[in-house]
Amino acid sequence: MDITELILDDHHEQRRLFAILEQIDRGETGILSAIWDRLATFLELHAKAEEEIFYPALLQVGIAARRTGRVEDETLDAIHDHNEIRDAIAEAARHEVGTDDWFAAVTAANLANSDHMAEEEREGLTDFRRLAGLPRRHQLAVAFAAYEARNYAGVKPVDPDPAGYVRAVEDAVAEKLPGSGSLSVGSLKPN
Numbered sequence: 001m002d003i004t005e006l007i008l009d010d011h012h013e014q015r016r017l018f019a020i021l022e023q024i025d026r027g028e029t030g031i032l033s034a035i036w037d038r039l040a041t042f043l044e045l046h047a048k049a050e051e052e053i054f055y056p057a058l059l060q061v062g063i064a065a066r067r068t069g070r071v072e073d074e075t076l077d078a079i080h081d082h083n084e085i086r087d088a089i090a091e092a093a094r095h096e097v098g099t100d101d102w103f104a105a106v107t108a109a110n111l112a113n114s115d116h117m118a119e120e121e122r123e124g125l126t127d128f129r130r131l132a133g134l135p136r137r138h139q140l141a142v143a144f145a146a147y148e149a150r151n152y153a154g155v156k157p158v159d160p161d162p163a164g165y166v167r168a169v170e171d172a173v174a175e176k177l178p179g180s181g182s183l184s185v186g187s188l189k190p191n
Contacts, residue, residue, distance in 0.1 A: 001141040002134065003054060004125045010046050011117045018110045029098040036106065040089045041154040043113060047082040048155045049147045056169045057140055058124055061131040063173055072166055074124045079162040081116035085109055086157045
């Protein structure tokens with residue numbers, strides 16, 4: 001088992017559920033609602049699982065490989081994307097299922113999620129496979145699968161500040177690496 005494969009599997013399921021929504025008649029609001037509720041819960045859970053398990057590990061291996069700037073940028077972008085997806089989900093909840101406004105919010109979630117998945121597959125997952133060995137990827141896959149299983153009913157949506165998120169993870173990583181000093185670089189250096 002490999003966390004990058006689990007994330008790709010989740011991406012496939014997200015794409016599948018968005019495609020199903022696109023093929024349901026607007027008048028079938030009960031069906032639209034059921035599929036959307038499942039997808040919205042899944043999108044939020046997937047993002048939170050990545051924030052709890054994958055991105056901290058990506059930052060850790062990037063720091064160890066002296067590629068901090070690159071993995072910081074990837075993580076900042078990913079957290080920003082997650083926030084856009086959550087915001088679109090929240091916007092959909094403000095509208096009656098099947099209305100133009102509801103579809104606009106669902107489309108915004110689809111676009112934000114599609115962009116995020118493409119970047120993550122091209123950058124973060126690729127970098128992680130290069131920087132982390134299979135035993136570590138397996139260990140994280142187990143944790144990721146367990147996290148999603150424990151929280152299958154959903155998680156509370158919270159938009160973290162991307163820079164604050166990266167700083168907090170780097171601080172936690174720094175505590176685990178005695179004598180390594182500050183890990184903040186670039187735009188994240190404290191003033």
